[in-house]
Amino acid sequence: MALEGFDLVVLGVVLPSLLRDPSWGLNPASASLISVVGLVGVMVGALAAGPLTDRFGRRSMLLVTVTSFSVLTLLCAFAPGPVLFGVLRFLAGLGLGGVLPVAIAMVNEFARSGRGGSATTVLMTGYHVGAVLTSLLGILVIPGLGWRAMFVLGALPALVLVPLVWLRLPESIPVERGPAARRNPIATLFRGGYLRATLAFWITSFMGLLLVYGLNTWLPEIMRSAGYALGAALALLLVLNVGAILGLLLAGRVADKIGVRTSTIAWFTAAALFLALLSIKLPGVGVYVSVLLAGVFVFSSQVLVYAYVSQYYPAEARATAIGSASGVGRLGAICGPVVGGTLLSAGLAYPWGFYAFAVVAAVGAVSVSVVGRIRSTDTPDRRMETA
Structure with missing residues (x-):
């Protein structure tokens, strides 16, 4: 998950350099297109990996996805121009999209009863640890080695991780055989009373990921348009993801105590409030505190959706x-990146971008409230017993 966190932030970290590289000829609109292409790959990968994981098992799909996106991320470092770079981002996205459903399914199947919320959020701290380390690497590496070194460093951990997964990671549930294996897991999402919840989860996830990727892609540039230096803008991106880690650790504990539904609604509501407050330009340490608090609620809101x-x-x-x-x-x-790029091109990113993001969070709070209480009686303890 930390490697996927790297991919979440790396484009936002290297974009200031790419936008100022005359040989690439990028502007905010074309840079947004590269981001979109990569995210389309992630979307396709996520949609395909879920059914494949339920059919062929969690462990094998984790190996396939991590290996594929790591190799393709490494190749991004050698892209000679924006076209091939975009193609490689799309192909890497196929593997990246599959990691999250596999990992969250596994951790919930190993979690103790009543601890699914904290198990999911603790897992996802890896996601934002990767994002924080990437922001820090950007500050340390890009001035001396250039943006290409970021993709080399992001791919190298797979050399250790993939063999460890192969040797040490067990399967969480057995792969089903016979008639049970022929059941269509996609149909389950739309029958037996699950249709309304499925649609509500989709809308909420749309809003949550718009916030995550919009902020991580464009926060440095938005802050630069507000008058901050490049170093400070990248530092604010790091602070945003430090807040995400703190928020995840808090959100999981709250979800285990008061329920994942209530905590998800509360988290999206708080995210709307703190995003709106970012429109106020604060001096000194005040802006860092404001961004930290926004990170606490914005990112863990989406993770609570996955736990739910x-x-x-x-x-x-x-x-x-x-x-x-x-x-x-x-x-x-x-x-998210399209909205941010459009507002930047129009000169409206600060402060109106933060108002727009606040509205998105409010819609997320409303849509997740449509979903009822937990329906599944398939508890972690029971799952492990049957396995």
Whole structure:
């Protein structure tokens, strides 16, 4: 998950350099297109990986996805221009999209009863640890080695990780054989009373991922348009993701105590409030505190959606449900960079961009409130006993 967190932030980290490289000829609109192409790959990967994971097993799909996106991320470092770079981002996205539904399904199947919320959020701290390290690497590496070194460093951990997964990671549930294996997990999402919840989860995930990718892609440039230096703008991106880690650790504990539904609604509501407050330009340390608080609620809101989905659906459709929420939500991830790039091109990113993001968070709070309480009786303890 930390490697996927790297991919979440790396484009936002290298964009200031790419936009100022005359040989690439990028502007905010064309840079947004590259981001969109990569996210389309992530969307396709997430939608495809869910059913494949429910059919062929969690462990094998994790190996396939991590290996593929790591190799293709390395190749991004050698792209001679924006066209091939965009193609490689799309292909890497296919593997990246599959990681999340596989990992969340596995961690919920190993989690103790009543701990699914914190198990999911603790897992996803890896996502934002990767994002924080990438922001820090950008500050340290790009001035001396250039942006290409970022993709080399992002791919190298797979040399250690893939053999460890192969040797040490067990399967969480057995792969089904016979008639059970022929059941269509996609159909489960739309029958038996799940239709309304599925649609509501899709809308909420759309809003959540619009916020995550819109902010991580364009926050440095938005802050630069507000008058901050490049170093400070990149530091604010780092602070945003530090807030995300703190928020995840807090959100999981809250979800285990008061319920994942209530906590998800509360988190989206708080995200709307703190995003609106970012429109106020604060001096000194004040802006860092404001961005930190926004990060606490924005990113963990989306992770709580995944925790909610993983507990709401039965085991035979769990990865498919997570993958569909993640995949459809990637349309929001595509819209986020487009919205940010459009506002930057129009000279409206600061402060109106933060108002727009606040409205998105408010819509997320409303849509997730449509989903009822947990329906699945397939608890973690029972899953492991049957396995």
